[in-house]
Amino acid sequence: MLRLIYTFVYYLCAPLLCFRWVYKSFKPPQYREPMRERFGFVRKQMAPSIWFHAVSMGESNAAKAIIENLLKDDPSLNIVVTTTTPTGARQIIDGLGERVTHHYSPCDLPGTIKRFTRRIRPKVLIIMETELWPNWLNQMDKAGVPVILANARMSENSAKKYLKVGSLSREMMGAFYLVLAVGEDDRARFVRLGVSPEKTLVTGNIKFDQTFEENGRPSYYPLWQENSAPVWLAASTHRGEDEIILQAHEKVLKQIPDAKLVIVPRHPERFNEVAKLIESHKLSYARRSEENTWQVSVQILLGDTMGELMMAYKLADVAFVGGSLVSIGGHNMIEPASLGKPIISGSHVHNFKEIFGQLKLKGAALTADNADSISSVVVRLLGNPEERIGMGLSAKAVVEQSHGALDKTVEALKPFL
Template identity: 60%
Template sequence: MLRYLYTLLYILAAPLLCVRWVYKSFKPPQYREPLRERFGIVSKESSESIWFHAVSMGESNAAIAIIKSLLDKFPDLNIIVTTTTPTGARQIHNGLGDKVKHHYSPCDLPGTIKRFIRRARPKLLVIMETELWPNWLHHLKSSQIPVILANGRLSERSAQKYEKICSLSKEMMDAFVKVLAVNNQDAERFQRIGLTSDKAIVTGNIKFDINIPQFSDHEYYPVWKGRTVWIAASTHKGEDELVLKAHQLICEQVPEACLILVPRHPERFESVARLISDSGLSMARRSQPDSWDEGAQVLLGDTMGEMMKAFNISDITWVGGSFAEIGGHNPIEPAVLAKPVLTGPYIFNFNEIFGELIAAGGAQMVQNESELADKIVELMKTPELAHGMGQKALQVIERNRGALDKTVSVIEQYL
């Protein structure tokens, strides 16, 4: 019953969704071309496919790791990947090239998903993390197509919301053949909203299995060689002002300090550039080499897919989405590079990872821009302390590796 009500509401909202997609086509323009794909109009497959779905960048990276491992063993697999955002699409294209076919994800209407199934011919769907679409799951189950949730995460806040619609949640959970949870807490939450215990497997977090890329020294911004650099990564609206205030406080005590500021979403690059200019801090832009200056106090990271390069030249990292009530972002990338990790108080999307990093001494929480500035100054003035934090963060990563092999092993059973 709830699914029918949900579908009715979705149909009523569909015109607004179309307006939204058209509006977003102007920034960034990658949204314009796939409108037909949002309604399941994709190229017809001549053979059965394995369908992976990832929302954006983080989920796409995890999907890429799984797909590469599968293709190493089964090079003839026909793999389709859908993403919700252009950021995720870009990650798939950069990471896999023409080894897979990419489409934008179909919206959750019965006719749309049935059309997509007919054209894409999936024999298995692997959903990354926590994408629960009622009509997708209902019609895949009706078509006897197994669905696996990989790297499954469910925060306590989300679990409580799903418990309020328990009948619909249970119907969605019944569609999965396996849920591969990142830890015991997530597995328990999935069972609370209707998953049967025999379908829950704790495999760990694939993101811990990230390969450490090789970079040349200061490849991201070579003119800062020898400078002390901190990074504010994946910032959201309202956080950039706080970060810039923190940097001004830092520069009062460490005048040579440098900041890399990387907004989470590319459509905010220009507005953040204006904020930096208005702050009085001198700025360079990663996308504009003619602006590069050794004396720049702030480097705006206005390119995509280069976060690891930015982390690589940073001495200290602060992970965004944690001063705003976003819930934080994944701290594994800086930790795998042995960087000390700082975060704001809102980390409910990554409680377990941050909890382990903080307990091990590889990360620390700060409550506001003043505390952020004080901690960064402390780490800049005592590099041995920063180095020790980074090593402890890396040790947490090493202890948690192995999820990728476990995940691939389960998926192989359904190929």
């Protein structure tokens, strides 16, 4: 019953979705979404496909790691990948090219999902992390298509929300053939929501096994690298965080006048917004995308390009991971940890609670929640190479000790291919 109510409300909202997708169709090519794909109008597959679904960049990177391993064993596999966002799409298209077929994910309407599945002919659907759509799962269940949740995460807050719609939650959970959870706590929450215990398996977090690519030029900002300037990075920031970061940098500059900040907003549509914010603070800055603005003397570099975050991490001496000063839940801390960088985060880390807990336990990460505490930690680490390097080595050790999830996941998927 709840699924029918959900579907009715979705139909009522469909015109608004159309306006949104029409608007996006006028965006630059790299951010453009073909509206027809959102309604299931995609190219027909000549053979049954293996369908992977990933939301955005993080999930797409994890999916890419699995797919590369599967294609290494069997290059003939027919793989279709759907993503929700343009950033996720870019990761798949750039990373896998013509070895897979990419489409934007169809909206969760019964007719749309039926049309989409008739055209791609899936023999299995592998969903990355936690992207649960009632009509998708219902249609797969009716068609007898196994659904697997890979690298599955479920926070306590999310579990409580699903429990509020108990009958709908149980229906969705009942559609899963297999849930490959990143940790024991995640597994227990899925069981609590209705997944049979025998259909769950703890495989670990694939993100520990990813090879992060350093795209673009050999150096992110060669002027600072050549000058050996002390650099800290605020990565994947959201609205509400940039102001705090800039206030923190002003405080850092009072104690370390030659300190530099790289700030990389999470979403490309906010690049210009953050540029105006920097200007309002009367801080000098350059834009990564505009080489004519580059000067060694600038106080801030605005990272306004996509796919280059690992290069920015490599340049930095200290890394602040965004999405953690506001209730987003944090972003991937494994990236800076894999490069041996000391990590700072706000307290909102529920999306990466287990990973952050491991890093903090080993002395590789610190919590700072406001401009004063962030600036205090940054000044301390920039001025203390021994502590900074020690934290970085501990971070790298955590990553290296947590390898193995990718192999376990690939092995669990093979019987369904």
